[in-house]
Amino acid sequence: MSSSSSSSSYIKVSSYTDEPVAAVGSFFNGLSIPSSTEFDIYKNKKTNNYILHGETDHLEYNGDSVTNQDLNDYVVAMYDPNTKSVELFKAPYFQTKVTSKQYKVYKGPSVRSTGVKNVTQRNALGEAFGTKKAKQAITNLEKNRIDADKLQDMEMDIIDSVQESITASNNSGSNMGSTSKNSTGPQADDFSNSPIPKPNVDATNVEYIYPIKSIIPAKDWNYIRVQSILTDSDPISHFPSSPEFIKQQLPTIIDQGNLEKLQILYYTSLLFAIYENRRVSSKDQLMTKLNNTPSEALIDTILQNFTIARTSKFGKSKDRSFTIDPHNEDKLLCYLIILILHLSNFSVALNPLARDLKLKPTKLVALFRAVGAIIKSATVGEAEALGIPKSSVGTYKIAHLKVPFKMPELTRRRGGGGARR
Structure with missing residues (x-):
């Protein structure tokens, strides 16, 4: 004691x-x-x-x-x-x-929802008990109601038409819509915080607007080992993810025996997989999701380029935490889009790709515009080649990357900040 x-x-x-x-x-x-x-x-x-x-x-x-x-x-x-x-x-x-603050959602007052509900109830009562004149008025109102999604598509078409008109006018010597490179053109340092890589605006070949070696880091090529895929009876099983785009490209590339293009397809599949698992917050969890098939060194480079490390004094590098914030999510999608353009001969049908990425077509259009692609409705020939019904040709969008290359006006006004979603 x-x-x-x-x-x-x-x-x-x-x-x-x-x-x-x-x-x-x-x-x-x-x-x-x-x-x-x-x-x-x-x-x-x-x-x-x-x-x-x-x-x-x-x-x-x-x-x-x-x-x-x-x-x-x-x-x-x-x-x-x-x-x-x-x-x-x-x-x-x-x-x-x-x-x-940038991505904060501001919710409107609840009275707005109440107002919509009252209109719906009033219309239901009118259709059930109203006179013929009242019912006709409700029918006319519904016919004239504005569809917001269709308006977005129309907005995109209007912007395309205006930009084409301005370009044609500038080429013919008109001063309308002309701008000074010093005042509106993106400067070299505009791309330091941009989700898109710096393009070569003077490229005379479309392949060199975004050279593939600037999209896939030089040291990563050694870790993209695809030789065995060429002779495997189930080649798609080697890929980290298998969206329809990858499945459609794979047979042709194998038939060609093009090893470099197969490496690009594998890296594209890996970026698809990273995007699909963008809510995962540690390297260990991510490797488990990918069945530990990609090279760990390859994953390290991708996490360094497309994520924000979350500081921690504990755990091994294999367990390190990270997050993909909205800026890096846009960056990941823009790099993925550039790889898809390279694999598709710089002409991409947006509707099936939107389904692969689970994005609204209008959002995908904005991302393609951010990298400088031109968006147009499918032509009759393209529709036939893609098997698109004639009734859907007007709403089916195709993205093209062409030379001479010109940074889009929307990107210029945002100072190279990428697409808002």
Whole structure:
């Protein structure tokens, strides 16, 4: 007993403060918050709950003490070694979330939804009990209702027509729509933060607008081993993913025995797979999703180019965490699109590709425009070659990359920032 008593230490509580002067926030692993970030705490006088808010130029941090369901109180202790005493400060606990300001979704007031519901109910009553005149008015209203999706397609067609007119006018010597390269053309450093690689605007061959060696890093070619695919009875099983685009390209490339093109197809399949698994947050999980078939060195380069590493002092490099933010998601898609253009002789049907990527056609159109492709409706010849019904020719889009190459106007106005989605 005496030995135990002599080794014991006693700490005195000198004071206790109930009003919060500190807070405990729970963020996701690997989050690094700049030291200059300022946070504010707000208290609800009726419920005594707290709200935490902080922000930087690009991110918002928000937390609510109501989410603390374990009913524990958190206390921050300040220890004074001279007096062997502590000051205690009650600290609210916040379960927090981080939101990008650029991609924040602003929700409208609920009254708008209520208004739509009332119109629907009123129309239903009118159709059931209304006079012939009232029913005819409801029918006319429905016929004249604007379809937002069709408007988006029309908008794309209008932009195409205007740009073609401006180009033709400039070629004929007119000053209409002419611009100065110094004022609107993208400068060399515009592409430092762009999701698209820097194009060679002076290329005379379409293959050199985005040279394939600038899309697939030189050191990665050694890790794309595809020789055995040429003789395998089930070649598609070697690929990390097998969307329809890959399945359609593979037989022709094998028949040609083109090893380099097969390497490009494999790398394209790998980017498809990375996009499909873009919500995975660690290299170990990603390799498991890909059945550990791609080279680990190849995956390392891709994660370095298309993800943001989440800092951690623990774990091996195999377990390192990462995230694909909206900017890197656009970058991944733009590089994938350029590879697809190379494999398709720089002419791509967008409708089936949109299904492969599970993207709206209008979003895919914006991404192709971001890399400088020209979007047009399918011609009669293209429709026949692709087996498109005549009724769908007008809405079936084809993307072409051509020389002489010109950066699109939409990309210029955004300063090379890529497609918004």
